[in-house]
Amino acid sequence: MNACKHLHGGGCGDACCLKIENLTVKIGGETILDNINLHMHCGQLVALIGPNGAGKSTLIRAILGQREYEGSITFQTGGKKEKLRIGYVPQSPAFDRADPVSVLDLFTCCIFKRPAFLPPTKQMRAKVTECLTRVHGESLIDKRVGTLSGGELQRVLLALALEPLPNMLILDEPLSGVDVEGMELLMDMLDEIRSKYDLSILMTTHDFSTLEAHVDQVVLLQSSILRKGSPLDVLNSDEFARAFHMTGGGA
Ligand code: ADP
Numbered sequence: 001m002n003a004c005k006h007l008h009g010g011g012c013g014d015a016c017c018l019k020i021e022n023l024t025v026k027i028g029g030e031t032i033l034d035n036i037n038l039h040m041h042c043g044q045l046v047a048l049i050g051p052n053g054a055g056k057s058t059l060i061r062a063i064l065g066q067r068e069y070e071g072s073i074t075f076q077t078g079g080k081k082e083k084l085r086i087g088y089v090p091q092s093p094a095f096d097r098a099d100p101v102s103v104l105d106l107f108t109c110c111i112f113k114r115p116a117f118l119p120p121t122k123q124m125r126a127k128v129t130e131c132l133t134r135v136h137g138e139s140l141i142d143k144r145v146g147t148l149s150g151g152e153l154q155r156v157l158l159a160l161a162l163e164p165l166p167n168m169l170i171l172d173e174p175l176s177g178v179d180v181e182g183m184e185l186l187m188d189m190l191d192e193i194r195s196k197y198d199l200s201i202l203m204t205t206h207d208f209s210t211l212e213a214h215v216d217q218v219v220l221l222q223s224s225i226l227r228k229g230s231p232l233d234v235l236n237s238d239e240f241a242r243a244f245h246m247t248g249g250g251a
């Protein structure tokens, strides 16, 4: 798989790296995440998997700064601590099919903070086209958001999350509601984006079929990290079988 181009000798060295150290999240006295330690390098695609209620979204919220935690989350590049810029693609929001808002309107509201009823300028249209080109989605610019397929919507949300370019991209269940063809397209796109812009990508997923071909590291979470490693290592592990109740009951 694509190893981080900045990695030296297996350690972090001067590589750009997100370090999650001894992270614990408690909600109402209950420990939801217990002592999580995880390093992610630029250019790496990491899949966070685990059964429902395992704490995947809670970990994402902690990284986004939306949830209090004990421990530390730091980002460094070239040996120096830096402010982490995150592009976030939330779990597919629902859009009304009848809603007249176009992809162009959505972008002008989000990027230029301009009300959708004001017609976009030529420069705005050019900027939005540039953003959509990053996900090969230029042809979607005048489509109504409510009529996009699951895969097209994910690509549009991905293009939004990439403006301005972040250090890290986080996607919550990007493959749910996307057909098999759309899934391959999206995973190819993530592959392209992480190597082109050298950013790290963390995604949660319940679709394990795409992991081996695209992902560098799989993290199996169930309150604590049960196992992390290559897709094959994690998917063939006893921890994976137990977490997803796939054990046959034998010794
Ligand atoms: P996942 O995304 O893996 O399905 P979550 O992170 O959403 O899991 O939830 C992990 C656990 O934390 C669940 O038991 C859930 O009930 C609990 N939890 C999450 N958010 C809250 C909250 N705001 N209040 C109380 N419990 C919560």
Ligand code: MG
Pocket: 056, 057, 058
């Ligand atoms: Mg979740």
